[in-house]
Amino acid sequence: MEANIGKFFESVGNFFTGSEQIPWCERDIIAGCEREVAEAQKGSNDEFFKECLMRLSWSLVHSRHPEDVLRGIAMLEASVSDANSSPLQLRETVYLLAVGHYRSGDYSKSRELVEQCLMIAPAWRQALTLKKMNEDRIKRDGAIGIGIAATAVGLIAGGIAAAVARKK
Numbered sequence: 001m002e003a004n005i006g007k008f009f010e011s012v013g014n015f016f017t018g019s020e021q022i023p024w025c026e027r028d029i030i031a032g033c034e035r036e037v038a039e040a041q042k043g044s045n046d047e048f049f050k051e052c053l054m055r056l057s058w059s060l061v062h063s064r065h066p067e068d069v070l071r072g073i074a075m076l077e078a079s080v081s082d083a084n085s086s087p088l089q090l091r092e093t094v095y096l097l098a099v100g101h102y103r104s105g106d107y108s109k110s111r112e113l114v115e116q117c118l119m120i121a122p123a124w125r126q127a128l129t130l131k132k133m134n135e136d137r138i139k140r141d142g143a144i145g146i147g148i149a150a151t152a153v154g155l156i157a158g159g160i161a162a163a164v165a166r167k168k
Contacts, residue, residue: 061100
């Protein structure tokens with residue numbers, strides 16, 4: 001019960017701060033998708049198996065665990081090369097790849113993939129939202145980098161000034 005209350009307050013806080021808008025996926029859901037893929041491998045048709053793999057990929061890139069996200073990225077990259085994909089399937093796969101790269105901290109790669117999605121579907125709200133999230137993260141990381149560099153320069157200048165003052 002307390003865990004659910006904590007998740008509720010976290011989601012409300014995220015809503016008001018405008019942070020993370022991409023859903024998270026828990027490990028039990030991933031395990032269910034993995035079982036589904038294993039069962040589909042045994043005797044289902046190829047289309048159903050691909051759907052199961054797509055659900056597993058979705059759950060992996062939405063995981064809170066970096067190793068799951070990286071595994072999802074690898075699965076999606078392998079499926080992008082499928083020449084039999086429809087534009088809708090390609091759009092979904094590339095979008096999930098963008099989510100995976102966003103979650104792994106590679107915002108520029110995520111932004112590049114979102115641009116590919118928007119070439120297929122220019123008004124797709126999910127992709128537009130992810131594009132804005134990427135741009136915000138890139139700006140925020142740039143500002144943090146500038147702040148760190150300015151601090152380093154200040155420390156070096158202070159050290160030099162202290163050394164000069166000590167010699168006099």
